[in-house]
Amino acid sequence: MKTTPYLSVENLSYRYPDGTLALRELSFELAEGDFVALIGQNGSGKTTASKCLNGLFKPTEGRVIVDGLDTRTTSITKMVVRVGYVFQNPDHQLFNSNVWDEIAYGPRNIQFSEEEVTERVEEAAKVVGLNASYFTEHPFFLPKGLRQRVAIASILALRPKVIIVDEPTTGQDVKQSLEIMDFLTYLHQERGHIIVIITHDMPIVSRYAKRIVLLGQGRKLADGPTSEVFAQPQILAETFVAPPQITQLAQATAELGFDPGTLRVNELLTQFEGLVA
Ligand SMILES: Nc1ncnc2c1ncn2[C@@H]1O[C@H](COP(=O)(O)OP(=O)(O)O)[C@@H](O)[C@H]1O
Numbered sequence: 647m648k649t650t651p652y653l654s655v656e657n658l659s660y661r662y663p664d665g666t667l668a669l670r671e672l673s674f675e676l677a678e679g680d681f682v683a684l685i686g687q688n689g690s691g692k693t694t695a696s697k698c699l700n701g702l703f704k705p706t707e708g709r710v711i712v713d714g715l716d717t718r719t720t721s722i723t724k725m726v727v728r729v730g731y732v733f734q735n736p737d738h739q740l741f742n743s744n745v746w747d748e749i750a751y752g753p754r755n756i757q758f759s760e761e762e763v764t765e766r767v768e769e770a771a772k773v774v775g776l777n778a779s780y781f782t783e784h785p786f787f788l789p790k791g792l793r794q795r796v797a798i799a800s801i802l803a804l805r806p807k808v809i810i811v812d813e814p815t816t817g818q819d820v821k822q823s824l825e826i827m828d829f830l831t832y833l834h835q836e837r838g839h840i841i842v843i844i845t846h847d848m849p850i851v852s853r854y855a856k857r858i859v860l861l862g863q864g865r866k867l868a869d870g871p872t873s874e875v876f877a878q879p880q881i882l883a884e885t886f887v888a889p890p891q892i893t894q895l896a897q898a899t900a901e902l903g904f905d906p907g908t909l910r911v912n913e914l915l916t917q918f919e920g921l922v923a
């Protein structure tokens with residue numbers, strides 16, 4: 647049985663005012679339970695697609711339907727409580743002079759009562775693990791990891807079903823990357839959000855994403871479970887994406903019986919044990 651998607655992109659094309667055709671007849675769906683990595687080389691249309699998903703950009707052709715609403719005719723107020731977009735660089739998103747106002751900005755903007763705003767800010771801060779002692783701090787002077795949490799909290803305060811996070815691990819060390827990804831997994835598993843990450847980090851994709859949507863020059867080149875997409879190196883190569891090394895190793899040794907969709911070292915070891923047994 648096929649569940650109704652929460653969001654559907656139907657033959658979406660997007661042209662910037664200068665004439666650049668950034669998306670070409672793009673179609674895909676997001677449904678309950680999705681944790682998707684949107685991947686593709688620079689300029690392939692990932693950011694443009696995200697801005698179409700949250701209604702910031704209206705389709706040039708085709709349409710985007712979110713929770714039954716067509717983004718072409720739906721107010722941005724109705725969109726931001728359904729699809730949240732966390733900017734690649736938190737500094738492009740944070741502009742208030744203290745953390746509280748930053749997180750409260752969205753809910754205030756859509757004119758929730760001050761009581762409701764307070765409830766939402768406190769909840770969002772708690773979810774991201776931001777102590778109340780930070781509320782009066784200036785976001786700009788916090789370390790990058792905390793600025794990212796404030797950025798995510800400001801989106802969570804709107805309680806969107808879908809959360810799109812643009813390059814969450816870029817410029818972070820391994821420990822910080824795993825922390826942020828584990829946090830997104832918590833939002834997905836425990837709080838029921840549909841998560842979309844935009845990333846160039848294929849080990850992160852193989853470890854966390856259930857599904858890959860691969861873009862190339864504004865078109866969809868592949869869409870499927872992570873291991874299935876990584877098992878198609880010829881399509882990935884077309885857009886200069888290399889699967890994780892462990893997957894490449896399994897593919898290079900596939901004729902010995904390894905599964906070309908292998909994502910993790912322990913899976914490879916289990917297969918190895920099976921082959922030598
Ligand atoms: N504001 C803009 N005006 C014109 N073209 C743009 C603009 N922003 C992005 N583009 C172009 O649209 C295409 C897709 O860009 P983008 O969505 O940013 O890709 P990605 O996020 O995958 O790097 C690229 O060709 C890019 O140069």
Ligand SMILES: [Mg+2]
Binds near residue numbers: 692693694
């Ligand atoms: Mg981008």
